[in-house]
Amino acid sequence: MDSPYVLFIAFEEFDNLGVRYVSSLLAENDFRVLITDIRRGKKKILEEIREFNPLIIGFSVIYQYFITSFRETAKFLRNNGIAAHFCAGGQYASLRPAELYQLIPEIDSVVRFEGEYTFLELAKSIRSGVSWKNIEGLAFRDDNRIMINPLRRPETDLDRFPYPLRPPLQEYALGKKFANLIAGRGCKNNCSFCNNTIYIIQSSLPARRLRTPENVAGEIEFLHRQKDCSVFLFDDDDFPVRAESGSTWIIDFCSELKRRKLYRRILWKINCRPDEIDHDIFMMMRNHGLFLVFLGIDDGTDEGLARLNKNMTARQSMNGIMILKKLRISFDYGFMLFQPSSDFNSVIRNIEFLENLCSDGSVPMKFLKIRPYFETRIEKELLREGRLKGKPGFRDYDFDDPSLNRYYEFLEELFGYWMTSPGGVTNAAFWARNYIAVFSHFYKRAGRFESLASDITEAIARSNNFMADTIKELAHIYMPGKNNGPDGTDLDHYREKVKTNHQIFLKQIADPVNQICRMAEMYMAYKSILY
Numbered sequence: 001m002d003s004p005y006v007l008f009i010a011f012e013e014f015d016n017l018g019v020r021y022v023s024s025l026l027a028e029n030d031f032r033v034l035i036t037d038i039r040r041g042k043k044k045i046l047e048e049i050r051e052f053n054p055l056i057i058g059f060s061v062i063y064q065y066f067i068t069s070f071r072e073t074a075k076f077l078r079n080n081g082i083a084a085h086f087c088a089g090g091q092y093a094s095l096r097p098a099e100l101y102q103l104i105p106e107i108d109s110v111v112r113f114e115g116e117y118t119f120l121e122l123a124k125s126i127r128s129g130v131s132w133k134n135i136e137g138l139a140f141r142d143d144n145r146i147m148i149n150p151l152r153r154p155e156t157d158l159d160r161f162p163y164p165l166r167p168p169l170q171e172y173a174l175g176k177k178f179a180n181l182i183a184g185r186g187c188k189n190n191c192s193f194c195n196n197t198i199y200i201i202q203s204s205l206p207a208r209r210l211r212t213p214e215n216v217a218g219e220i221e222f223l224h225r226q227k228d229c230s231v232f233l234f235d236d237d238d239f240p241v242r243a244e245s246g247s248t249w250i251i252d253f254c255s256e257l258k259r260r261k262l263y264r265r266i267l268w269k270i271n272c273r274p275d276e277i278d279h280d281i282f283m284m285m286r287n288h289g290l291f292l293v294f295l296g297i298d299d300g301t302d303e304g305l306a307r308l309n310k311n312m313t314a315r316q317s318m319n320g321i322m323i324l325k326k327l328r329i330s331f332d333y334g335f336m337l338f339q340p341s342s343d344f345n346s347v348i349r350n351i352e353f354l355e356n357l358c359s360d361g362s363v364p365m366k367f368l369k370i371r372p373y374f375e376t377r378i379e380k381e382l383l384r385e386g387r388l389k390g391k392p393g394f395r396d397y398d399f400d401d402p403s404l405n406r407y408y409e410f411l412e413e414l415f416g417y418w419m420t421s422p423g424g425v426t427n428a429a430f431w432a433r434n435y436i437a438v439f440s441h442f443y444k445r446a447g448r449f450e451s452l453a454s455d456i457t458e459a460i461a462r463s464n465n466f467m468a469d470t471i472k473e474l475a476h477i478y479m480p481g482k483n484n485g486p487d488g489t490d491l492d493h494y495r496e497k498v499k500t501n502h503q504i505f506l507k508q509i510a511d512p513v514n515q516i517c518r519m520a521e522m523y524m525a526y527k528s529i530l531y
């Protein structure tokens with residue numbers, strides 16, 4: 001008899017590693033696995049399900065923002081006669097199984113927290129036709145009651161999991177392919193806007209578990225030599241630059257890359273906190289391929305950082321950033337300019353911090369409003385204060401000062417596309433910096449390249465300074481007691497100015513990037529003639 005199919009419906013802008021780890025374990029146990037992106041739409045998903053007739057359909061409900069799509073898809077599939085077992089997993093499903101059942105009653109079971117062994121046991125039980133209702137780590141509905149089974153013991157040795165199942169690798173930049181991967185699971189921090197801590201407490205998982213450096217380097221070597229992968233993006237929320245054992249993990253990891261003769265052939269990116277950046281350690285990491293660091297900067301004031309429970313100061317944060325700049329390691333960052341407690345004073349001080357950070361063009365300027373994610377301290381505080389609005393999956397809040405609401409809404413209108421759209425200046429600048437990093441590492445740097453790279457940096461600096469000046473000017477216009485708020489004429493003027501400048505900066509960034517791409521193509525063509 002043919003092995004049965006399991007089909008996962010997931011959000012897969014990048015590899016969904018949670019699903020892909022479960023998939024590789026299923027594949028080792030004689031299941032055939034398909035993964036389909038929720039964004040393909042329910043009709044295409046239905047066609048795929050009809051073609052392969054899976055035994056189980058898994059819904060990876062990590063983000064609350066996709067709940068509506070998952071709900072509509074599950075309902076549509078059932079209405080069209082799909083009788084397979086529906087199982088949900090992921091962060092939202094794990095933490096809020098009862099709410100999920102209310103929203104998606106078509107679900108048969110929920111795999112809570114780490115899914116590998118629970119999902120495998122469920123799949124084996126369904127394949128053999130035996131009862132699955134006693135499986136540890138599952139939740140399900142029985143006569144309108146939500147049954148939550150005891151949790152299973154977490155796997156303490158992450159090296160036991162097979163490497164995640166991967167689709168064909170995609171290009172990152174300039175012909176180089178990339179893969180997402182993890183060095184470990186969990187995070188030892190406790191930021192107030194993040195549900196990581198409650199996830200760890202409820203799951204009884206250790207705060208952080210790490211794969212061995214040998215195992216991670218082994219996966220990199222496999223992907224590099226077998227799949228021609230050169231760019232590795234670590235998804236760890238808090239990459240182990242400073243683990244419980246000090247810097248031993250990262251030193252051993254870099255030694256492994258060197259021992260396997262990989263370090264000049266690959267680039268890698270990590271996420272970490274700015275206060276974890278140590279000059280000597282990061283110099284070693286850069287010399288072994290580190291090219292990009294995503295930093296949780298989040299706030300530029302000590303009070304703001306304390307409110308977010310970041311346990312670091314603005315000075316520590318800036319020191320870490322200065323080390324990256326000195327070492328010429330690119331970085332990206334998260335910054336919450338707007339928070340539930342924000343007022344004009346905190347916003348202006350944070351804009352000044354951002355100006356300091358970005359005025360040299362080393363990184364594009366951007367900012368966010370904190371969203372009250374489920375089970376976070378911020379969500380609970382807003383609920384207590386009666387400020388939480390919206391429905392599950394789309395929670396929001398107003399600021400205490402109505403002028404700040406109007407100011408935020410106007411900035412969102414002006415710079416929303418600029419900062420969040422794939423066609424916006426921020427994304428263009430981010431990718432321009434990646435192209436510079438990839439070219440510098442893999443291609444011959446010539447004088448022409450250096451001048452194009454500096455054109456890009458200058459264009460990013462100009463766009464940052466324009467944005468900072470505009471949002472500061474507007475803060476003074478919207479601030480209560482000043483100028484009696486904006487009048488319509490002022491606003492139209494800003495709309496026009498931002499639109500025009502957006503196009504100018506986009507071109508100033510895109511032109512040199514296109515030239516760098518052409519240089520890389522010529523270099524490759526020249527190499528192929530030689531060899």
Ligand code: SF4
Pocket residue numbers: 187188189190191194195196197237238296
């Ligand atoms: S925001 Fe990042 S660093 Fe903070 S607790 Fe969450 S995962 Fe950890």
